Amino acid sequence: MTEAKKARKIRIASVLLYGIARLLLITYRIRVTGMNEREKAASMHAGGSFCLALWHEQLFASIVAHNGQKFAPLASLSSDGDIVTRVMSRFGFNTVRGSSSRGGPEAREQLVSVTESGWFTAITVDGPRGPRRRVKGGIVDVARRTGVTVVPLITTADRNWVLRSWDQFKIPKPFARVIVRYGTPIPVPSDTQGLAFGAVKNKIRDGLNTTEAAALADLAAWQ
Numbered sequence: 001m002t003e004a005k006k007a008r009k010i011r012i013a014s015v016l017l018y019g020i021a022r023l024l025l026i027t028y029r030i031r032v033t034g035m036n037e038r039e040k041a042a043s044m045h046a047g048g049s050f051c052l053a054l055w056h057e058q059l060f061a062s063i064v065a066h067n068g069q070k071f072a073p074l075a076s077l078s079s080d081g082d083i084v085t086r087v088m089s090r091f092g093f094n095t096v097r098g099s100s101s102r103g104g105p106e107a108r109e110q111l112v113s114v115t116e117s118g119w120f121t122a123i124t125v126d127g128p129r130g131p132r133r134r135v136k137g138g139i140v141d142v143a144r145r146t147g148v149t150v151v152p153l154i155t156t157a158d159r160n161w162v163l164r165s166w167d168q169f170k171i172p173k174p175f176a177r178v179i180v181r182y183g184t185p186i187p188v189p190s191d192t193q194g195l196a197f198g199a200v201k202n203k204i205r206d207g208l209n210t211t212e213a214a215a216l217a218d219l220a221a222w223q
Contacts, residue, residue, distance in 0.1 A: 010082045010083055010086070011086070013083050014082075014083045014086035014087050014090075017083060017087050018086070018087045018090045018091075021060070021063070021064055021087065021091075024064070024171075024172070024174060025064045025067065027174040027175045027176075028064070028157075028172060028175070028176055028177075028178050029175070029176070029177050029178065030065055030178045030180060031177070031178070031179055031180070031218070031222065032065075032180045032181075032182075033179065033180070033181045033182075033214070033215070033218050034181045034182035034183060034211070034214070035182060037151060037182040037183060037184055037185060038050070038151055038182040040185055041148075041149040041150075041151045041185035042120075044149050044185065044187065045147060045148050045149065046147075047115065047116060047117075047118045048118060049115045049116075049118060049119065049120050049121070049146070049148050050120050050121075050148050050149050050150070050151050050185070051115075051120065051121045051122070051123060051139060051142060051143050051146070051148045051149070051150050051151065052120065052121070052122040052123070052150075052151050052152075052153040053123060053125050053135075053139055053150050053151065053152050053153060053204050053207070053208060054122065054123075054124055054125065054152075054153040054154070054155070054208075055124065055125070055126055055132075055133055055154075055167070055208065056124040056126050056127035056128065056130075056132075056167045056169070057132070057167040057168050057169050057170050058153075058154065058155045058156070058170060059124055059127075059169070060169070060170065060171050060172075061155040061156075061157060061170065061171075061172050061178055061180075062122070062153060062155045062180075063087075063088060063091060063093075064091070065155055065178065065180045066091075066093075066122075067091050067092070068091070068092050069092070069120075070094075070118060070119045070120060071088075071091075071092075071093045071094070071119070071120065071122060072093065072094040072095070072096055072111070072114040072115075072119040072120065072121045072122070073088060073093055073095055073096070073121070073122040073123075074095075074096050074097075074098065074107060074111070074121070074122065074123050074124070074127075075088065075095050075096070075097055076097070076098070076127075076128045085097065094114055094119055096110040096111050096114065096121070097110075098110070108138070108141060108142055108145070111123075111142045111146070112142070112145055112146050115142075115146040115148055116146070120148075121142065121146075121148070122153070123138060123139045123142065125138075125139050125204060125208075126167070127167075129166065130166045130167060131166075132166060132167050132168065133205075134205075135201045135202075135204050135205045135208075136201075137197065137201060139204065140188055140192060140197055140200045140201060140204075143188035143200075144188045144189065144190050144191075144192045145190070147190065148188075149185040149186060149187050149188070150185065150186040150187075150188060150200075150204055150207075151182055151183060151185050151186075152182070152183030152184070152186070152204065152207035152208045152210075152211040153180070153181070153182060153183070153211070154179075154180075154181045154183070154208065154211045154212045154214075154215040155178065155179070155180050155181075155215075156178070156179050156181075156212070156215045156216060156219060157170070157172035157173075157176040157177060157178045157179070157219075158176055158177045158219055158222075159172065159173045159176050160172050160173060160176070161173060177219065177222055179215045179216075179218045179219045179222070181211050181212075181214055181215035181218060182211070183207045183208070183210060183211030183214070184207060184210070184211075186200065186203050186204060186207055188200055
């Protein structure tokens with residue numbers, strides 16, 4: 001496939017995906033809980049920034065739920081990442097390109113830069129290839145270098161399409177009820193390394209698990 005054909009294919013796919021995402025978003029009923037935790041994290045940074053930690057499987061709902069906000073998510077350098085980046089740009093996001101496998105150091109530098117500019121960052125802590133729900137170290141490195149606090153983010157719905165992918169990627173179905181839940185902020189000291197580095201990864205994992213339990217309770221109580 002020529003570069004021109006590849007670029008056209010990516011452009012068409014991104015337009016279609018964005019259109020589908022916008023149509024689905026119109027139908028969703030979204031309820032945000034734990035906003036005080038997000039505000040607490042923002043108050044702990046001079047620029048009002050923070051870093052959202054989320055599971056890769058919840059990326060779609062997390063993107064659409066933050067439509068129009070100063071959101072700087074991380075997207076891979078793959079062709080799929082090209083499509084996702086175009087879609088997120090249409091949602092008003094400042095997407096950073098890179099992953100743990102490709103472009104990692106450069107991506108971290110960009111995340112540091114956008115954080116200093118007042119954007120809040122977001123990292124799928126088990127992405128882009130898994131293993132599923134295993135926290136990698138990239139988010140800890142970004143947080144310790146920027147001085148931002150990590151905020152666990154869970155976005156869950158009462159009904160989803162579940163893809164047959166490594167992460168069991170979820171897309172809420174039309175007219176789904178969607179809970180967006182922010183968890184307790186996790187500070188990351190600038191000198192975090194060694195055993196302390198691993199301990200922070202465990203705190204993020206535990207924070208996501210606790211936040212998910214609270215989000216599911218919110219969803220169950222939603223009449």
